Amino acid sequence: MWKIAIIDDDRQVLAGMRRGIPWNELDAEVAGEALNGADGLDMIRRVRPDVIITDIYMPVMNGLDMISELRSQEFEGKIIILSGYSDFEYARQALRLDVSDYLSKPISVPTFKSVLAKALQDLSSEDIRRAREDEMMHKLMLYEPFVEKEWVKAALTGTLDPTYRRDELLPSPYLYWADTSHMVMGIELDRCARASSLTVADWNLFRFAVSNIVHEVVRERFASFEYTELHGMRSAVVLHADPGAAADRLAGLIGELGATLKTCVWNYLKLKLRIGFGAWKASWLDIPDSTEEAFRSLDGKGLVPSREQQWNMMRPVKFYQELASAIKTSQETRAKQLVTDYTRQLQEQSGDTPEYARMLASELWGVIAYCLYDVGMLLDDLFPNRELSREMSALGGLEQLAAWLTEKITVICRSREWGGSSKHRQAVDFMVQYIHEHYDEDITLSELADKVFISRNYLSNIFRNMTGETFNTYLTRVRMEKAKELLLERKMLVYEVADRVGYKNVPYFSTLFKKFTGMNPTELANG
Incomplete structure (x- = not known):
C-alpha cells in the first residue's frame, strides 16, 4: 500500500x-x-x-x-x-x-x-526499474570472479587488449602489480598413462584438487600471487615480490616451491607435475614474456633468446590462448588463420618431422577439447577417439597437420550442437565453484537456482548436459575427493572427516565413500 x-x-x-x-x-x-x-x-x-x-x-x-x-x-x-x-x-x-x-x-x-x-x-x-537494476548488479557480482579470472589469463598470456595495457587501467584488485616485480611459474600435468585415461569430467575434479594444493603451497611462501588455468593440462601462477627483495632469497623460495608442489600432488593425487619458471620482470606488461620463458623451460627449450626473436615468432602460450578463444566463440575463419600462421612459422623456424607434427596434434587437440568443455561441448560426441588416434598417427608433417586441424575446426564451428551454451556455461561455472567452496554446507539445487536466476528443473538439465553428472552426484564426488585428502593426512578420525565434508550420519558417509572410491574410509585412515 x-x-x-x-x-x-x-x-x-x-x-x-x-x-x-x-x-x-x-x-x-x-x-x-x-x-x-x-x-x-x-x-x-x-x-x-x-x-x-x-x-x-x-x-x-x-x-x-x-x-x-x-x-x-x-x-x-x-x-x-x-x-x-x-x-x-x-x-x-x-x-x-x-x-x-x-x-x-x-x-x-x-x-x-x-x-x-x-x-x-x-x-x-x-x-x-530499480529491481531489474538490482538483479543485474547481483548477476554481475556473481559473475565478477569469472571476469577477473579472464583478465588475469589475458594479462598472463599476452592477449590483453592493447587499450588496457596501462597502469592506470589495472583492475582495482591488481593495482599493486604496478609496484611489484613478477615471475610466472608454468605447471603441467605429466602425460602418464593414468592422466591420459582421465575423462574430461574426472579431470575437472583433479584440476580443482591441483588448484587447492597450489594455493596452499604457494601461500606459505608468497603473500601475493594469482593462479590461472590455461589450456589442456597446463596452468600457471604469477608470483609477485618487492622489487628490492634479495635475489638469493627468492631463488631459494622458488626452488623449494617447485619441489614441494611436485611432492604434494604426487602424495595426494598420485599424479606427476612438470614445473618451469620464467625470469623476474620489473613491469607487469612483461609478464607474458615470463610465461613463455616458463613453458619453454618446462619443455626443455631454455629461455626466449632475445626481445627481437620474441616478437618475430608466434609465442606458443599466446597462440594456444588465442586459438581457444576463437574456437569457443565459433570464429571459424579466425581459428583457421591462426593455425595457418602458426604452422607456417614453425616450418620456417623448426624442424618439420612426422614425429613433431603428431606430438603437436595431440597437444593442440587437448587445447581444443578443454576449451570446448568450458562452453559445454564434448568432442567425444563429434569425433570417436579411435578414429582420432588413427588420423594423428598418419600425419606426415606440419602441412598435413594444418589441413587436419582446419577440417576439424570446420566441423566443430558448424556443428548443430554448437550455439547458445556459453551463457549457460557461466551459470554452471558458478555452480561448480560454489560447490567446491561450500561442499561442507547443506547445498541444494534450488538454492543455487535462485542465485543464478534459472529455474531449478532447467538448471538441473543444463548442469547434467555440461558436466555429464547430476548435481547431487557431482556434489558427492567433490565431498568424497576432499574426504580422501583429509583421510590421507591421518590427522582426523573418520567421524570428524565425515562432519568436515557435510555428513552427520557416519554409516551413510562410509557407504558413499566406498561407492565412489572402492574402499572403506577406515582402510584409508589406518593406512
Missing part, C-alpha cells in the same frame, strides 16, 4: 483531502500530517512516505525550503505542490526541485485523483 503525507497550514484543507482522496481506489493510506514545513520534515523522516502533498506558504518553514532540504537528503519520493498562489517564480523553483506537479487551489476531486494516480504509476515503474 502506498503511503501519502499531507502538509498544509489550513486544517480544513487537510480534512478535505482526507475525505476527498479515493484511498481505496489508489491502494493508498494517510501516512501522516503536518501544519508547517519544519514539522513536515520530522514527520517525513519518521514515516518515509511515497508521496508528499504540500502547500508553499506555511509558518516556521515554507514548502519550497522543506522540499529543498528533502532533496539534499536524497528523498526519492514524489512531491506534489497544492498552493493557492499561481506564481511563475514559485513554479520555476518547484521545477528545479524536481516536483512532480504544481496544482492551484481549488482543485476538483477527479483532477486530483488523476494527478495522484500518475505519481503512483511513475513510482511503480521506477520500483520495477
Whole structure:
C-alpha cells in the first residue's frame, strides 16, 4: 500500500483531502500530517512516505525550503505542490526541485485523483526499474570472479587488449602489480598413462584438487600471487615480490616451491607435475614474456633468446590462448588463420618431422577439447577417439597437420550442437565453484537456482548436459575427493572427516565413500 503525507497550514484543507482522496481506489493510506514545513520534515523522516502533498506558504518553514532540504537528503519520493498562489517564480523553483506537479487551489476531486494516480504509476515503474537494476548488479557480482579470472589469463598470456595495457587501467584488485616485480611459474600435468585415461569430467575434479594444493603451497611462501588455468593440462601462477627483495632469497623460495608442489600432488593425487619458471620482470606488461620463458623451460627449450626473436615468432602460450578463444566463440575463419600462421612459422623456424607434427596434434587437440568443455561441448560426441588416434598417427608433417586441424575446426564451428551454451556455461561455472567452496554446507539445487536466476528443473538439465553428472552426484564426488585428502593426512578420525565434508550420519558417509572410491574410509585412515 502506498503511503501519502499531507502538509498544509489550513486544517480544513487537510480534512478535505482526507475525505476527498479515493484511498481505496489508489491502494493508498494517510501516512501522516503536518501544519508547517519544519514539522513536515520530522514527520517525513519518521514515516518515509511515497508521496508528499504540500502547500508553499506555511509558518516556521515554507514548502519550497522543506522540499529543498528533502532533496539534499536524497528523498526519492514524489512531491506534489497544492498552493493557492499561481506564481511563475514559485513554479520555476518547484521545477528545479524536481516536483512532480504544481496544482492551484481549488482543485476538483477527479483532477486530483488523476494527478495522484500518475505519481503512483511513475513510482511503480521506477520500483520495477530499480529491481531489474538490482538483479543485474547481483548477476554481475556473481559473475565478477569469472571476469577477473579472464583478465588475469589475458594479462598472463599476452592477449590483453592493447587499450588496457596501462597502469592506470589495472583492475582495482591488481593495482599493486604496478609496484611489484613478477615471475610466472608454468605447471603441467605429466602425460602418464593414468592422466591420459582421465575423462574430461574426472579431470575437472583433479584440476580443482591441483588448484587447492597450489594455493596452499604457494601461500606459505608468497603473500601475493594469482593462479590461472590455461589450456589442456597446463596452468600457471604469477608470483609477485618487492622489487628490492634479495635475489638469493627468492631463488631459494622458488626452488623449494617447485619441489614441494611436485611432492604434494604426487602424495595426494598420485599424479606427476612438470614445473618451469620464467625470469623476474620489473613491469607487469612483461609478464607474458615470463610465461613463455616458463613453458619453454618446462619443455626443455631454455629461455626466449632475445626481445627481437620474441616478437618475430608466434609465442606458443599466446597462440594456444588465442586459438581457444576463437574456437569457443565459433570464429571459424579466425581459428583457421591462426593455425595457418602458426604452422607456417614453425616450418620456417623448426624442424618439420612426422614425429613433431603428431606430438603437436595431440597437444593442440587437448587445447581444443578443454576449451570446448568450458562452453559445454564434448568432442567425444563429434569425433570417436579411435578414429582420432588413427588420423594423428598418419600425419606426415606440419602441412598435413594444418589441413587436419582446419577440417576439424570446420566441423566443430558448424556443428548443430554448437550455439547458445556459453551463457549457460557461466551459470554452471558458478555452480561448480560454489560447490567446491561450500561442499561442507547443506547445498541444494534450488538454492543455487535462485542465485543464478534459472529455474531449478532447467538448471538441473543444463548442469547434467555440461558436466555429464547430476548435481547431487557431482556434489558427492567433490565431498568424497576432499574426504580422501583429509583421510590421507591421518590427522582426523573418520567421524570428524565425515562432519568436515557435510555428513552427520557416519554409516551413510562410509557407504558413499566406498561407492565412489572402492574402499572403506577406515582402510584409508589406518593406512
